[in-house]
Amino acid sequence: MLNYWKIPFSGKDLSYSVMINADFSNGILDGTNLLGAKLIHANFSGSVLRNTDFTHCDLHTVEFGEFPVVSLVDTPCGITFGHDANTFFVAGVSKCLCYANGKISKITTNCEITSIAYNLAHDALAVSTTENVSFIWLKTGEKREICKQQQKLKFSLDGQYFVTCKRKIISVWSFSGSLLFELDQYSVILFLEFSPKLDFLISCSSKQIYVWDMKERKLIKSFPNPSPIRYMAINPTHSHLLAVAGDDMIIYLWDLRTSVNFTNLTGHFEKIRQLKFSPDGSLLASASGGTRSRDNSVRVWSISNYSLYATFAGHTESVVGVDISPEGLLVSCSYDNTVRRTKIYSKRNTIAEVGPSAAINCGCWSSDGNFFAITCDDNTVTLFSAKCYQLLHTIPTNSSAYMAQFSGDCSILVAIDVSGSVFILSTKDFSLKTIVLGSQLLLLTLAVSPDGSEIFIGGPTTKVHIKDGIPKVSKGDVISYCLCYTPTGKYLLTSTVKGLQVRCNQTVKSISLSSCGNAIFSPDGKSIAVALYDHIQLFSVDLEEKQTLQGVDNSEILALAFNPSGSILVSQGRNHKICVWDVLKGVLISELSLHSGVTAFGAFSPDGQRYLSVSWDQSFTIWKVREGEEWIVIWRFSQSPGLVAKAAKIPVNKLSYNNKQLLKQYGALMVD
Structure with missing residues (x-):
């Protein structure tokens, strides 16, 4: 018998030992062998277990996780996070529990609950019962029955569609509840999944996996799984990767492009009851348990090398639900009527597959900080949640999407493409209005009034004024490079090939400038910054010269952005760099050097804590702004092979795009 207290356990062989008061708290156990060990009064609070064998480990009075254990009065059957890591929902037999910031509320149903799903885009919870599917809008409490006698509900990644089934029939619906189409699997359906890009749908029977084409609405392929299927999940950032839990306690990983089972994950010794990928696709969580209660654990697997990342024990009965938040919080529920939470990683940046596939031209934030959008040469405008960086909606454009901007009240997102089309998207219900002005118009600049009622667009020879959805086209005499409003909407600034023009009601002031490019107002509307090829000139709103900021490397400056306080100005351009200026000094x-292509646009979040940079290298990056310190990467999207850096450890201005040795020095995870 061993009596331990706060002793390092990593790499230890503790098999078949008896430990009393073992303190594993706030540490990482890597390679510890606990085969057949007996733990009495063990403390796992805040700990992470990697490559640690818990086979036949006997746990007594174990504290696990850095968060309080939540007790349930109803036997759970599923769990999902809400809009943040402090909110989650647990499905019980006859009621659904909402846990938000330490408080529990109940949502009752008339019959047995079979599954739950959360829709981030609409902040709505879907509850599937043995009789129907209902939506609950969490802000208003409104509850609505959507479809009867349907089960196994799954939302698409953007939240605009959901899929259900009734025995052998698959039904695909719009979020409003309109039935779009049905598919016949000819065998009883067990599970359903949308691909991240909505190009195909995956379903399964007890032993067969089916892949359906969403556009053609037909079966593409089907293939058998080696073992009867217990659960399945598709990777949210690598749409070809499907994980299937077999009845033989093995997780089978499939490449849907080739229908090849390329590797397996083993380690559970009871039935696998649920699978869940992390939002960034880097980790896979599996929940286990059975009648003999030998496992009752959650195992987390690394997708980068297909190995065990961590093991989480503590439940005394089968674990039937698991989820991972974007912040790296893992939550699980069990037949022991408890919910347990623990931190498995700090929130980090990621490379995702869902998003643009060509050069990115523009990025913008909504003024409430809830959304950001990017425009791309692949004929798309993509709307993301700024809270968890999840893709919410994609607007297909007719040609290269050039500019986008939110209205001041955040009610609409306006985008233009180079073919002469204007796209107006409602951020409330994602309804889209398209105005086709004609391919003869080259639309380059965009400004939206604070209330969204007026839209001004400029081009080489054209001016467009859209008011209340009605366009008025007039000829312009000069090429417009930039249009922007002051926050109050009092002034409208136009940057042209000839210089600057400031309009206030019917009064117009102008100044002649050579090599005039992008121009913006300061947040207080009292100053103007304009890019004059390789340097920046600051003017008052009356166009009186105030200050000059000399550029870097004599390279052309393409984009400018003030932080909300106006104390920092950022410039980007053809030298691939992001230059941060102290305006007062x-x-x-x-x-900052991270992008490998022209950095064509950038914008601060409304609170000034984050910065969005976009590039022609098919990537965009969210930076953490730290005044007086180095900026760090929070989240990164790239279609090209790149990197995932541990944001808290890498000084960005010391980081070059291909400097792998420096990345390894700081402990970064390299992704091929």
Whole structure:
């Protein structure tokens, strides 16, 4: 018998030992062998277990996780996170529990609950019962029955569609509840999944996997799984990767492009009851348990090398539900009527597959900080949640999407493409209005009034004014590079090939400038910053010259952005760098080098804590802004092979795109 207290356990062989008061708290156990060990009064609070064997480990009075255990009065059957890591929903036999910021509320149903799903885009919870599917809008409490006698509900990644089944029939619905089409599997359906890009749908029977084409609405392929299927999940950022839990306690990983079972994950010794990928696709969680109660664990697997990342024990009965939040919080529910939570990683940046596939031209934030959008040469405008960086909606454009901007009240997103089309998207219900002005118009600049009622668009020879959805086209005499409003909407700034023009009601002031490019107002509307090829000139709103900021490397400056306080100005351009300026001192603070292509656009979040940079290298990056310190990467999207850096450890201005040795030095995870 061994009596341990706060002793390092990593790499230890503790098989078949008896431990009393073993303190595993706030540490990482890597390679510890606990085969057949007996733990009495063990403390796992805040700990992470990697490559640790819990086979036949006997646990007594174990504290696990850095968060309080939540007790349930109803036997759970599923769990899902809400809009943040402090909110989750647990499905019980006859009621659904909402846990938000430490408080529990109940949502009752008239019959047995079979599944639940959360829709981030609409902040709605879907509850599937043995008789129907209902939606509950969490802000208003409104509850509505959507479809009867349907089960196994799954939302699409953007939240605009959901799929259900009734024995052998698959039904695909719009979020409003309109039935779009049905598919006949000719065998009883067990599970359903949308692909992240909505190009195909996956279903399964007890032993067969089916892949359906969403556009053609027909079966593409089917193939058998080696073992009867217990659960399945598709990777949210790598749409070809499907994980299937077999009845033989093995997780089968399939490449849907080739229908090849390329590797398996083994380690559970009871039935696998649920699978869940992390939002960034880097980890897979599996929940286990059976009648003999030998396992009752959650195992987390690394997708980068297909190995065990961590094991989480503590439940005394079968674990039947698991989920991972974007912040790295894992939550699980069990037949022991408890919910347990623990931190498995700090929120980090990621490379995702869902998103643009060509050069990115523009990025913008909504003024409430809930959304950001990007425009791309692949004929798309993509709307993301700024809270968890999840894709919410994609607007297909007729040609290269050039500019986008939210209205001041955040009610609409306006985008233009180079073919002469204007796209107006409602951020409330994602309804889309398209105005086709004609392919003869080259639309380059865009400004939306604060209330969204007026839209101004400029081009080489054209001016367009859209009011209340009605366009008025007039000829312009000069090429417009930029249009923007002051926050109050009092002034409208136009940057042209000849210089600057400031309009206030019917009064117009102008100044002649050579090599005039992008121009913006300061947040207080009292100053103007304009890019004059390789340097920046600051003017008052009356166009009186105030200050000059010399550029870097004599390279052309393409984009400018003020932080909300107006103390920092960021410039981007053809030298691939992001230059951060102290406006009051007129000095360059730092240069950030991460993109490998022209950095064509950038914007601060409304609170000034984050910065969005986009590039022609098919990537965009969310940076954490730290005044007086180095900026760090929070989240990164790239279609090209790249990197996932541990954001808290890598000074960005010391980071070059291909400097792998430096990345390894800081402990970064390299992704091929």
